[in-house]
Amino acid sequence: xxxxxxxxxxxxGRAIIGTLSEGRLTLKEIYRFPNEPIRIxxxxxxxxxxxxxxxKEGLRRAVARYGTGLKSLAIDTWGVDFGLLGEKDILxxxxxxxxxxxTRGIMEExxxxxxxxEIFRQTGIQFMPxxxxxxxxxxxxxxxxxxxxxxxxxxxxxxFNFFFTGIKASEFTIASxxxxxxxxxxxxxxxxxxxxxxxxxxxxxxxxxxxxxGRLLPRVARETGAVEIAVIATGSHDxxxxxxxxxxxxxxxxxxxxxxWSLVGVEVKxxxxxxxxxxxNFTNExxxxxxxxxxxxxxxxxxxxxxxxxWARQGEALSYAELAALAREAxxxxxxxxxxxxxxxxxxxxxxxxxxxxxxxxQPVPRTKGEIVRCALESLALKxxxxxxxxxxxxGKQLPVIHMVGGGTQNExxxxxxxxxxxxPVVAGPVEATAAGNLLVQAMALGEVEDLAAAREIxxxxxxxxxxxxxxxELWDKRYNRFVEILS
Numbered sequence: 001x002x003x004x005x006x007x008x009x010x011x012x013g014r015a016i017i018g019t020l021s022e023g024r025l026t027l028k029e030i031y032r033f034p035n036e037p038i039r040i041x042x043x044x045x046x047x048x049x050x051x052x053x054x055x056k057e058g059l060r061r062a063v064a065r066y067g068t069g070l071k072s073l074a075i076d077t078w079g080v081d082f083g084l085l086g087e088k089d090i091l092x093x094x095x096x097x098x099x100x101x102x103t104r105g106i107m108e109e110x111x112x113x114x115x116x117x118e119i120f121r122q123t124g125i126q127f128m129p130x131x132x133x134x135x136x137x138x139x140x141x142x143x144x145x146x147x148x149x150x151x152x153x154x155x156x157x158x159x160f161n162f163f164f165t166g167i168k169a170s171e172f173t174i175a176s177x178x179x180x181x182x183x184x185x186x187x188x189x190x191x192x193x194x195x196x197x198x199x200x201x202x203x204x205x206x207x208x209x210x211x212x213x214g215r216l217l218p219r220v221a222r223e224t225g226a227v228e229i230a231v232i233a234t235g236s237h238d239x240x241x242x243x244x245x246x247x248x249x250x251x252x253x254x255x256x257x258x259x260x261w262s263l264v265g266v267e268v269k270x271x272x273x274x275x276x277x278x279x280x281n282f283t284n285e286x287x288x289x290x291x292x293x294x295x296x297x298x299x300x301x302x303x304x305x306x307x308x309x310x311w312a313r314q315g316e317a318l319s320y321a322e323l324a325a326l327a328r329e330a331x332x333x334x335x336x337x338x339x340x341x342x343x344x345x346x347x348x349x350x351x352x353x354x355x356x357x358x359x360x361x362x363q364p365v366p367r368t369k370g371e372i373v374r375c376a377l378e379s380l381a382l383k384x385x386x387x388x389x390x391x392x393x394x395x396g397k398q399l400p401v402i403h404m405v406g407g408g409t410q411n412e413x414x415x416x417x418x419x420x421x422x423x424x425p426v427v428a429g430p431v432e433a434t435a436a437g438n439l440l441v442q443a444m445a446l447g448e449v450e451d452l453a454a455a456r457e458i459x460x461x462x463x464x465x466x467x468x469x470x471x472x473x474e475l476w477d478k479r480y481n482r483f484v485e486i487l488s
Contacts, residue, residue, distance in 0.1 A: 004058075006160070014058075046081065073230075085151055089152070103138050110133065122189040131178065171237075244441060257433065283295055324373070330371045339376070386487065415428045418468070
């Protein structure tokens with residue numbers, strides 16, 4: 001059985017074929033394309049029409065290579081961003097990028113109308129200015145005329161599913177990222193939204209992961225040569241797909257889905273919405289198989305990505321491997337930053353932002369590229385430890401092993417720093433966890449894989465995992481105490 005996963009991240013999109021044979025999953029990337037935001041006078045946007053064009057090209061290549069052996073496709077993307085459709089399903093402009101500045105101050109204004117406590121009780125989602133809720137309020141405040149023309153709101157993977165099938169629906173895991181969904185009632189938080197004056201009629205019906213949405217539109221089938229291909233709602237939020245592919249054999253573990261963002265958390269059967277999770281600003285997002293992901297969104301390798309981009313603009317184009325080598329040679333644990341500080345959300349010069357933060361917090365200022373990258377990676381590892389400690393306090397139990405998945409596991413230095421900072425073994429892999437989870441949910445939808453436990457067993461059989469043991473924990477413990485002071 002062969003399935004096609006479209007995995008769209010903040011830097012690129014890929015078309016990946018998954019072949020399931022004799023209890024093993026093999027992956028083959030057949031097409032990759034850039035995903036770069038576009039800045040125009042009214043803000044920062046995603047180029048969704050270009051992305052859809054590239055996805056059709058990926059599908060065309062998949063069909064040309066595998067023909068009728070290709071059974072289905074599914075799409076996963078980042079969370080919180082959405083598109084609006086108007087009359088006759090016309091797209092009302094390119095969707096905004098979550099790093100666009102138009103939501104600045106919106107979260108604080110919304111909490112004057114509906115309290116933070118009430119918003120969290122209704123949604124269980126951590127407060128971030130990028131959340132869909134505040135993006136929609138920004139539309140309401142800044143472009144009310146255009147919003148009044150909207151008839152349907154579709155999250156990014158739902159929008160692409162619509163482009164492929166003509167069917168308008170939302171998927172559970174991506175809907176849960178919006179801070180507009182109530183995980184306790186299993187429906188949109190319409191009462192809260194109405195208090196905020198938002199048009200709840202925009203919100204579509206919600207499907208579960210593994211729902212077969214439908215078939216390709218005839219014109220898409222003609223363009224790509226695809227005929228009998230089902231379009232499936234996978235774990236459409238990329239983290240939901242990644243967590244579905246965590247190769248854990250038991251329930252007692254912490255996962256870190258590491259890429260541009262790091263999602264650090266545990267899998268639970270019910271949302272955990274209480275005073276403790278509210279005060280710590282944790283989040284409850286939907287998972288595959290009726291689960292929930294109790295986690296913290298941590299700014300991940302974005303800091304390193306932006307440093308690399310800044311240096312490339314200045315004429316020094318270094319690979320991630322070269323940056324890791326420079327960081328390895330730098331002096332350890334001299335300065336740390338809070339990766340989630342607002343200064344790092346979207347600065348024009350990330351290396352300078354890191355240096356300013358260190359200076360303002362009374363620490364040695366990293367000067368070289370290696371020192372700056374090492375500071376970013378060590379700070380991430382320390383933030384992971386902080387999240388783990390808080391989660392263990394919430395759950396009242398210890399999580400003895402750390403599973404790191406996703407593209408960030410290719411950074412061996414970060415994996416080792418994580419094991420050392422936390423003082424627990426780290427199991428890293430698979431790198432392509434998001435694609436693997438996407439593909440295995442498709443297999444579950446078509447009856448080829450029984451359930452989530454069976455899917456994880458396939459992951460354990462199919463991919464090579466790397467183990468990291470803690471090193472130099474005493475020095476890390478000392479630096480962690482300073483890190484906590486800085487967070488305070």
